[in-house]
Each structure stands twice: as structure tokens, then as C-alpha cells.
Amino acid sequence: MTDKPGKKKQKPPAPVTSRQTSGVPARVAAHELIARVLFDQISLDEALLACEPMLRPLETRDRAFARAIAATSLRRLGQIEALLAGFLEKPLPERAKRAGIILIAAAAELLFLGVKPHAAVNAAVGAAALDHKTRPLKNLVNAIARRIDREGKEIVEAQDAEKLNTPAWAWESWQRAYGEETARAIASAHLKEPPLDFSVKEDAKGWAARLEGTVLPTGSVRLAKTASVEKLPGFQEGGWWVQDAAAALPAKMLGDVKGKDVLDLCAAPGGKTAQLAAAGARVTALDKSSSRLARIRENLKRLSLEAELISADALRWKPERSFPLILLDAPCSATGTARRHPDVLHLKSAGDIAKLADLQFRLLSKALGFLAPGGTLIYCTCSLEEAEGPAQIEKLLRNRKDIARLPLTAAEIGEDADALAPLITAEGDLRTLPAQFESLGGLDGFYAARLKKLA
Known part of the structure; x- marks a missing residue:
């Protein structure tokens, strides 16, 4: 029923007239x-x-x-x-x-x-x-x-709701990576409307009280029900921004960034840029989309935060200096966000994963060229696919003897280390799954690894 003919431009839809029946x-x-x-x-x-x-x-x-x-x-x-x-x-x-x-x-x-x-x-x-x-x-x-x-x-x-609503290529990929039980739990989580998460500039408990939400073990504030964001307390005054709790974790992996230069590559939609700026970093945010950078600029203005914004393709960009800290949120299939964006699984295929993995590795290799000796780089994707996460790091480490993995500990991403321990892999990388924190409303799927350029 949903065969996909080739794309063709359509005229903007006209408004529906009032003469039509109710609803x-x-x-x-x-x-x-x-x-x-x-x-x-x-x-x-x-x-x-x-x-x-x-x-x-x-x-x-x-x-x-x-x-x-x-x-x-x-x-x-x-x-x-x-x-x-x-x-x-x-x-x-x-x-x-x-x-x-x-x-x-x-x-x-x-x-x-x-x-x-x-x-x-x-x-x-x-x-x-x-x-x-x-x-x-x-x-x-x-x-x-x-x-x-x-x-x-x-x-x-x-x-079989979980299997029917998951494309075969994704189901097989998750089974290989996580096993049947976890693959089914992921697919089940995608069938639920997700809660709304915020990152706050300060005083998470205070904002949770004002917004009638809760503070997650990660430090994010979560609302149990959806709401009109612009009408919530704190929006106009710039006290917080919308960001899934899992998406807020990779920036924390850089540690204390106050007063330090941080390069945020592929920065849009800008949640991590705001997070780093709020933590006191001197942020250079780069993205190839000027329109998406404009949205970051508007959000930073609302939040009273500053960052240098550069519109450029990271693969062609030639900075005049190196950076001690880099965050690369690489373009990916975004399968980890399917509970928030249910269109994702209908717009991607196994072939897309291979193409994206190639782009990611080229971006990662390029980003390491921007990194100062002794510097730290975070590579992350909002994907559940092994090819877009651990496989990239293993390939890199096989080919680059000047790069080492810096294992992460649960205490680095939140105060409740016991609750956060399941988010850390045996290799010390970050891996969140939609089925995790199920009683609290779940998480987006994210992968992140911390790398060090040896002096």
C-alpha cells in the first residue's frame, strides 16, 4: 500500500475550507x-x-x-x-x-x-x-x-507488534547487535510516545519543581506529558532547552570545559552547543547548513549564551588552529530517535547505513586532524546500528596508533553511578538504548566513544 514512487515536487497544500464536515x-x-x-x-x-x-x-x-x-x-x-x-x-x-x-x-x-x-x-x-x-x-x-x-x-x-512495525533490515541489525530479547524491547519502546526532556543552565531540581517534572539520574529534567514548549515557565527567560536525556550525555564526556576551547562539529540542531556554552566553554560550532545555524543562533540568543558559529563543510574546512577538545556528532541514520521520529525507520535502508558509515569515518578522520596533540575527541551518533558506532572506533584504532580510547565511567555522566552503569559498555563507551530507564519513560538510542590523540 505504501509503494514509494520517485520523488516529485508538489505544490504547497492549500488550506482546508470551513464548508467541510466537522473534524x-x-x-x-x-x-x-x-x-x-x-x-x-x-x-x-x-x-x-x-x-x-x-x-x-x-x-x-x-x-x-x-x-x-x-x-x-x-x-x-x-x-x-x-x-x-x-x-x-x-x-x-x-x-x-x-x-x-x-x-x-x-x-x-x-x-x-x-x-x-x-x-x-x-x-x-x-x-x-x-x-x-x-x-x-x-x-x-x-x-x-x-x-x-x-x-x-x-x-x-x-x-507481533514489535516485529511488524520494524523494517526487516533494522530488526536483523538489532538482533545481531543486542540479541532477540533486547531487539524486541527496543522495538517495543518505539511504540510509545516519548516524554519531553530539558537540559537546564542550572538548578535542575528547581526547574523540575516549576515545570512539574522530575530530575533523571543523568541530570536532565523530564516532563511526563507533552506540552506547548513556548508556553512553559522558563522558555522566554532562557532557563532551559529541549534535549533528550541521552543526547545530553556525550558533551559530559569532555569533562570540565570551563574556559576551554571546544569545537562542536556538525553542531545542528544545537543542543550540545548550548550545553557546552552553558558549562563555560569557548565554543566554535560548525555546520554545513546555514539555515540550521540560524536556528542555533536564535536559540543561543534566547538562552543568553555565546558561541562562534561557522557555516562550512567539515570535510573541506581548514581551521587556522587546532583544538584541545572536539565533539563530533556525526550525521547518521538516527535510528536511535525512532520513538521521537517514527518516520525514521521508513526513510532509511541497509544501503543508507553503509553510505553513512563511510561519511562518518571520513568525518572522524578529518576531525582528528583538527585535534591538538594530547587533546580529546568525542565521537557520537544517535544510531542503534553497530556500523555507525563501535565498528567505526574499532576500525580507527586498527589504523591509527596515535589514537587511544579513553574509557568512560558512570560517575562522569551523573551522580547516580549505579543507575547509569548499564549505559557504559565493557570497552568504556557510552551506549544508550530506548528500552533503558523504561520505568522513567526510556531514552533515545545513542553511541559515544572518547578518544585521545597521543602527544
Whole structure:
């Protein structure tokens, strides 16, 4: 149902008019978001930007609802497609692929979002009636949606949710790396909406109290429920920034950075730049995307923090000096962020991992050229794939006798060493998994290694 034709430019979606039936505009926006991800192969974040003309006229709650439908549809896509395959006598024709999107979204509403059946079914039929390609299929949409309501819950309860919602290449990769039990736990964690984490400039306990959150063993502040970030206490005054608890750990591996020069390579979206600047470092943040650097600049201004921002390709950049401390957050598959970005697993393939691993090794080798003798470099990725993590370090150490691994201890990344010990590998690297801290809401998947250039 979600065959991916070649990318083609689409016109910005038009706003949905008020003459449509209740609840339809939010659904039509959700359908557009899902289609952009599955057919145009762009991220959900990019789809949200592309669909801004359609989303802007909606009320805040309807915009949030449209995103929830899209995210849930992508998170549970394997289960939903297996269900629909059993209900449809034959696959929908290419010209009717939008009807398939409508049914995917309706299933997400009925089976996983707890929407009242009459509302979900009527809105699905109403959405089908709006498009001349799906209008002839509105009776089919109605019949299938009603069948989903009648029979769907029993079917999905019997499904292997973890395996169905994970692409085969990723499932096999995680099994090889972590074993069947942990691979299943990772896939299970991806099916849950993640909590919201903040890094704070100071006084984590105080901010946790103000935000009605908790302080994690890592030192991050976590909110149990989602919220409009801009309306929370401390946003305007710059007391904190959004950053997953796992993403905040690699910068800590540099130790005390106060008054020291730190190069932050591939710096966007900027959470680590802010973290280092807040710790008193003199930060040089480099990224090849000038638009993403502009967002870092805006965030630093809100936080009253400073950093030197450079727009350049790290593979071609030629600095005038070396740096004693470097943080390289290399571009990666981002499979460790799938619980926050459920589109990730639908946009990547095993072939992408190999290409990214090649880029990562070239960036790592280049970054070591920027490192002063005796200096420390942190290599990290938000990936669960061994090829993008430990395999890179092992390859490097086989080929570079002037580089040594500096093992990490749990006490270096938080006060509760016992709670943090499972995040440290036998080699002394950092490895977080979505299934860890399960009772607290989980973590993004991250890998980081600390390296020293021998004098």
C-alpha cells in the first residue's frame, strides 16, 4: 500500500475550507503529512514545514491532532498495513493511493488513539469525498473503516507488534547487535510516545519543581506529558532547552570545559552547543547548513549564551588552529530517535547505513586532524546500528596508533553511578538504548566513544 514512487515536487497544500464536515480539516492535514513522508520520502518535520499553509488555519488542538494521527500512523504502520491487507480483496490501484492513506489514518484513530468510531469513520468518508480520485471509493472507505472498528482491535492484539512495525533490515541489525530479547524491547519502546526532556543552565531540581517534572539520574529534567514548549515557565527567560536525556550525555564526556576551547562539529540542531556554552566553554560550532545555524543562533540568543558559529563543510574546512577538545556528532541514520521520529525507520535502508558509515569515518578522520596533540575527541551518533558506532572506533584504532580510547565511567555522566552503569559498555563507551530507564519513560538510542590523540 505504501509503494514509494520517485520523488516529485508538489505544490504547497492549500488550506482546508470551513464548508467541510466537522473534524475533516485536521484529518486531511494528517493525510497530507503521511503522504509526504511515505510517497515523497521526506521527514515528518520537513512535512510539517511543507504543510504549514494547510495547518496554519487550524486551531492549536487540531494541529496537534493532525500531527498525532500522522505520528501514530507511522509508528504503527506495519500493523496497520497487515490489517488492511487482510480486509482488502486486492491492493488499491496507484491512482487511489490517497484512499490507502485515509484508511491508514482511520485505523490509527480507531485502534491506537481512542477516537470515537462515528467521528473517525465519518471524517474518513468526508475526507475521501473531497478528492476526485478518492470520491469513487468513499463507500469502500466507509465499509473498511467500519470493519476496522468491528474487528480491528482483536486482530491487532494478536499481532507481533514489535516485529511488524520494524523494517526487516533494522530488526536483523538489532538482533545481531543486542540479541532477540533486547531487539524486541527496543522495538517495543518505539511504540510509545516519548516524554519531553530539558537540559537546564542550572538548578535542575528547581526547574523540575516549576515545570512539574522530575530530575533523571543523568541530570536532565523530564516532563511526563507533552506540552506547548513556548508556553512553559522558563522558555522566554532562557532557563532551559529541549534535549533528550541521552543526547545530553556525550558533551559530559569532555569533562570540565570551563574556559576551554571546544569545537562542536556538525553542531545542528544545537543542543550540545548550548550545553557546552552553558558549562563555560569557548565554543566554535560548525555546520554545513546555514539555515540550521540560524536556528542555533536564535536559540543561543534566547538562552543568553555565546558561541562562534561557522557555516562550512567539515570535510573541506581548514581551521587556522587546532583544538584541545572536539565533539563530533556525526550525521547518521538516527535510528536511535525512532520513538521521537517514527518516520525514521521508513526513510532509511541497509544501503543508507553503509553510505553513512563511510561519511562518518571520513568525518572522524578529518576531525582528528583538527585535534591538538594530547587533546580529546568525542565521537557520537544517535544510531542503534553497530556500523555507525563501535565498528567505526574499532576500525580507527586498527589504523591509527596515535589514537587511544579513553574509557568512560558512570560517575562522569551523573551522580547516580549505579543507575547509569548499564549505559557504559565493557570497552568504556557510552551506549544508550530506548528500552533503558523504561520505568522513567526510556531514552533515545545513542553511541559515544572518547578518544585521545597521543602527544
